[in-house]
Amino acid sequence: MSSQAKASNASSSDKLLKWILGICLTVGGILVILPFVWMILSAFKPEGEIQNIPPTLLPEKFTTENFKNLFQNMNFGVYLKNTLMIVFFSFIGLFMNAMAGFGFAKYKFKADNKLFYIVLATMMIPGQVTMIPVYLILNQMHLTNTMIGIVLPGLVGAFGIFLFRQFMSTIPDELLEATRLDGAGEFRTFLQIVLPISKPILAVQGILAFIGGWNSFLWPLIIANDEKLYTLSVGLSLLKGQYGGNYALQMAGSTFMVVPIIIIFILFQKHIIENYAISGIK
Known part of the structure; x- marks a missing residue:
């Protein structure tokens, strides 16, 4: 042949x-x-149709009553507001993680490596171990059953600081020095030079911050005893307990939880791919 x-x-x-x-x-x-x-x-089917056997994929009778019930009878509007507030503070924490990572990456000070290792060591401690001590501290500060008490413990994290530090350590020092010579201060250098370069890692961390804030369940359930401070995840758990037989309502609540995360991922997936590409080049 x-x-x-x-x-x-x-x-x-x-x-x-x-x-x-x-x-x-x-x-x-x-x-x-x-x-x-x-x-x-x-989620757009009536309760009678969702229990049909054999089940149907497309709704025969399209309805939005399930979503209306969520907001009119189940306080999902309050849960949504609380969840969005937690997401907002998660992005503030993301900005603080970026500043801390930049400090560890580009500034030399006494015991900087030891301090960074101490920050990394906190990653080895499970969150469940620290919940009771953190709760007792917040209780002494009279911050239990408050929104500040919910968002404060998760404002910064060792994992985010580590990722930003590793990424920003690859930014050339000459670029930062040239910016300083042009008269830019440290904060302006961080905002106008470092953050735009760090878009890929910001996108990845932004998605993680959004998902963590959007799905927050255990800590709000522990720290808050007022239903006005509950999040969507806690509300969905209450929905499952109170309306366990209403599958259409549960589908609407689950859809309301899942779809925003899918949309955020679709919007930022380009930057995630860029981050993996840059990591491969390194």
Whole structure:
């Protein structure tokens, strides 16, 4: 057999393998996304239709009553406001993590490495271990059952500081020195030079901060005993307990929790890919 024929057979085998892999990945993707699609579509079905056997994918009678019930009868408007406040303070914490990471990456001071290792050591302690001491401290400060008590413990984190420090340590010192020579102060250098360069890691950390704030459940449940301070996750848990047989209402609540996270990920996935590409180049 000639070399040309062998090359043609190898090319045909590669194409067949790619087709098989493509079909497998497509089928797997459909199986993964199908429950989410069914959940979202079921949120717009009446309760009677969602219990039909065999189940239907598309709503026969489209309705938004489930979402109206969430906000009119289940206080989801209050839960949404509290969750958005936690997300807002999570982004403030993201900015503080970035400043701390920049300080560890570009400033030399006494015992800087030891202090950074102490910050990293806190990552080894499970959050469940520190919950009781933190609760007692906040109780002594009269911050229990307050929004400040909910957002304060999670305002900064060692993981975020570590990621920013590792990324910002690769920024050339010459670029920062040139900015300072032009008369820019340290804070202006951080805002106008460091943060724009750090867009990929900011996007990744932004998504993590949003997901962490949006899904906050255990700490708000512990620190708050007033329903006016509950979050969407706590409200969804209450919904499951009080309306366990109303599946349409539960689907609406779950959809309201999941869809914003999917939208945020779609909007920022380009920057996530850029971050992985930059990490690979390094």
